Amino acid sequence: MLVAHARQSLTMGVAHAFVPDHGAAVIRLDSDIERNRQLVQRLIGVCDQVQHRLPIVALGHPQSGQEDLAAQALSNGHEWVDVTVPPGLVSEADHWACLAPVLSRLAASRAG
Secondary structure, three states: OEEEEOOOOOOOOOHHHHHHHOOOEEEEOOOOHHHHHHHHHHHHHHHHHHOOOOOEEEEEOHHHOHHHHHHHHHHOOOOEEEEEOOOOOOOHHHHHHHHHHHHHHHHHHHHO
């Protein structure tokens, strides 16, 4: 699993070497929809460069812009999986609790 945060300091160069080794990319979205869009665009660009299509698992609150981001990912050949974090759940543990069952289902579906 490759995890990316929507931060200004994110650099994807190192990920180029590792993208083909992962079964999915998890992105953590925040309320800055433009920065989220740029993150998805950069991830898609990395995948294009290494010719690998990862399922993109998007973890975020309802106001993260997932619908538009999903359309962007799907139009570029990526599977999109929404993981909505309910309002009020802000801790890392809360986020991982929302994400864990989705990753388990994704891994099980890939295993056969």
